[in-house]
Amino acid sequence: MRREQMSEEVEYFSHFITDGNGKLREVLQRRGKTDGVFIDWLTVTFHEDTLVKAAGHPLVSDNEYMYVLSRKLEEILGFGITRKCKSKGNKFYEMMFRLGSETVDYGEVHYGGQRGTVLIELKGVGCSMAKEGWEARMFDFLQQAIRPRITRIDLAIDFFNGEYTPEQAELDHDNGFFDNHNMRPKSERKGTAWRKEDGTGKTFYIGRLKNSRYVRVYEKxxxxxxxxxxxxxxxxxxxxxxxxxxxEILIDEGSYFCGAFPICASFHNMPEAKRFETVKKVLNQTFDHKLKHGKNAVGKLVNFMVDVGLSAEEIVEMLKAENGYPTGLEPERYSLDELRYAERGGYLHDNISIDEELNTDWLDFRVSSDFDRNKRLLDIEGDISRQRKEADDFEAFVERKLQELEPLEKRLDRIARQEAERMRRIRRMNAPYRWFYGRFVTYRKTPEVFNHCFF
Known part of the structure; x- marks a missing residue:
């Protein structure tokens, strides 16, 4: 009930502006009915087995995974994957797929090569064009997904009549209304209009792009x-x-927007503030990672010192630092038990928690009655046979074309050789002799004996 109420509190409307030629331009907008906060960008990741779970049967090829995902996105957003891009994108995945048309970019899907994960990036236009109530449907999808994670989300609020300006944001920053934990984030002006008003617009940035919170106040x-x-x-x-x-931020945008900075609570009709939990990593670096770089740095030197006759104790004493540990290896948090975990579970600095990665409860769907392990989305064997037949037909076609381009003399010679081979084959089949164990023997067909048991 709560999700339905949240999805109904988003309204869609049009805002009109004039372009540089004086023509009226309509801009489609959406906002929360109560607080005015809306999602303007969303990036999520989840494990590819989420799509197997959604399909209810195993998926074999990349095309099958993307087929299921496109169908699911159409249910959630109202549009799916349109095509595969030639570029791999900038997310370090092997493949990138487009959401939207060639001229209008709704977003992207990245897949392959990142520990079995899928990344969906929904851009501003895609958020505006998505079917009403998509936030609640995306929330339901992520709740059922395997290892879901929201890696980026942009929450915005519009002031159409200039109730808040970049100049006011700069003043509020100086007065501490953007401080968090008694720390003031960095700020930056951008735009020529700050020095002289030229109608191009001002932008005021607070924080850094890679920080957990990054603010943009600009004249849209x-x-x-x-x-x-x-x-x-x-x-x-x-x-x-x-x-x-x-x-939950997908269905309660206003509360998390209000809790981001003190200034946000002063905006009109803001709900009760909610704050994010701070992530604590189990380990900053693994021992294997440091050992690898240490071996690259001094491994050959150690070989030389051994060959010249130095003992192990002497080598250790000569290479040992006076004090301290490598950056990232914190002794109070790095025990032998955690080292064994690192060797079994891989590098831990990419993970929030070891338990999260080693948890296998999400495999329950594979043994449920809804999962058919023998079913396939596509007929793989049929596709392979069809592709093989098409390849054979193509080779025969190419061979015929090459034969047509041969000179007449060479073509007649080839036809004569083919005819001679055909006649030899006919004579061999009609001969009264057969090659049998290295010698010719007389060949006669023996009459079949009538046997009533055959009927």
Missing amino acids: GRQLGDKESKWVRFEIQFNYGDIDIPN
């Missing part, structure tokens, strides 16, 4: 070309890292 209307527009957008980009972004 002037960015779109209306030099007289008072439309200002206050946008907060939340990044996974120091904070854990819960799935």
Whole structure:
């Protein structure tokens, strides 16, 4: 019931501005009915077995995984994957797929090569064009997904009449209304309009792009070309890292927006503030990682010292540092038990928790009655046979074309050789002799004996 109420509290409307030529331009907008906060960007990841769970049967090829995902995205957003991109993108995945058309980019899907995960990136246009109530449907999907994680989400609020401006944001920053834990984030101006008003718009940044919170306060209307527009957008980009972004933010945007900075609570009709939990990593670095770099650094030197006759104790004493430990290896948090975990579970600095990675409860769906391990989405054997037949037909076609291009003399010679081979084969089949164990023997067909048991 709570999710349905949240999805109903988002309204869609149009805002009109004028472009540089004086023409009226309609901009489709959406916002929360109560607090005005909406999602302007979303990036999520989850394990690929989520799609196997959704399909209810094993998936074999990459195309099958993307087919199931496209169908699921159409249920959630109202649109699915349109095509595979030639580029791999900038997310270090092996493949990238496009959401939207060639001219309008709704978002992207990245897949392959990242520990069996899938990444969905929904951009601003995609968030605006998605089917109403997509936030609640995405929340339900992530709740059922395997190892889901929101890695980035942008929450924004619009001030169409200039109730809040970049100049006001700069003043509030100086007065400490963007401080967190008694720390003031860095800030930056951007735009030529700060020095002289030219209608291009001002932007005020607070924080750094890789921080857990990054604020952009900019004149949205002037960015779109209306030099007289008072439309200002206050946008907060939340990044996974120091904070854990819960799935609940999809259906309760206003509360987390309000809890981001003290200034946000002063905006109109803000709900009760909610804050993110801080992520604590189990280990900063694994012993194997440091050992690898140490071996690369001094491994050959150790070989030389052994060959010249130095003992192990002498080598250790000569190479040993006076004090301290490698950066990232914290003795109070790095015990022998954790080292054994690292050897079994791999590098831990990429994970939030060892228990999360080693948890196998999500495999229960594979033994449930809804999962058919013998079913396949596509007929793989049929596809292979069809591809093989097409390849054989193509080879025969190419051979015929090459034969047609041969000179007449060579073509006649080839036909004569083929005819001679055919006649030899006919004579061999009609001969009264057969080659039998290295010698010719007389060949006669023996009459079949009638046997009533055959009937």
